[in-house]
Amino acid sequence: MGIGNIFRAFQPKDKIFFDLFERIADTLIDMSKTFHEGLLEFDVNDESMLNQMSDYEHKMDDLTHEVFVQLGENFITPFDREDISQLAAGLDDIADYIYASAKYIYLYKTPENKVYSEFSLLIYKSCVELKKAIENLKDFKNPNEVKESCIKINSYENIADDVLSQATVKLFETNDAILIIKQKSILDYLEVVTDKAEDVANIMESIVIKYA
Template structure:
């Protein structure tokens, strides 16, 4: 038996990691889309959106757990085990902070700041690019497209930084201490979601540099 055939024997036949990463990306896109659309027509007395965000977050936890299970069961992986671990954890962080943002919007019961939907749109766009980057990372079929998605995610994070600073300036002009505390907390959670997306983009970019 040739060395090529021996190598193939140890390869995951179903490319399980890319399958799982694509499922994670699908969940993130659906979660961020619902988050954004729900805030466009928000009702503090209807917690359907929060329940859905919790459901998404739990499914993400299950998928992340499965990725780590597969790391323990597969001898050959598509790239470094450490990179797979960082990527899985980073993707899960996006969902965790998205859910936290939604939770505190409901818990604080403060009026919605206009910046909330600016953030959720940036989050949704970031998740779309994460999905595209992971799709094109599969078998490293389109490194250029992966790089372009990572650049876009980084640009969305930069925009989010500006949205945060401008929103906080306007918030302090209200001179309402309790409102400032509540809304500033939510704004910072939302901005952190874009930070986590940027972390994922940086991890993907690092993988690309190593293997493409």
């Protein structure tokens, strides 16, 4: 019996961890979609999108906490406890930085920058692939699909790096020191979201290598 089959044989019957991770992934998709759509029709005087981001961030905190509660209550886990912990924390980081990005966009009240929505689209696409990867990670049935989603997430992060570089060059050409400080901070937060998504992809790829 292969190591993957051994782990499947001892998985909790209720699959509580995978259920939680799927709920977390669904929340990230909803959060990133709302964020992207909010930036496409951005109004600095309408804080409804920021409030929604705060609500999603709190929901993610609750779901992440539940993962750790289940770690304390379940002796048998679908894969290594440290990997579960890192995966949960990594997914929560994505939500934290989406919320931070939204917060500073509103706090700084800088002129609309279409680059923000370019980042938010990459973030949304990354979250969609994270959901696919988590679904395919369940029971280790589709390791190749997990790897494919991870490759796409890595490619989105590379695109985000290019978007940041190009946006930074244009920003410095304005010679507006205050604008540069504010928008560069926002751009950095947005780019970090894609870094965090790549971190999660790397964790899942590592899990597949270990157990699939």
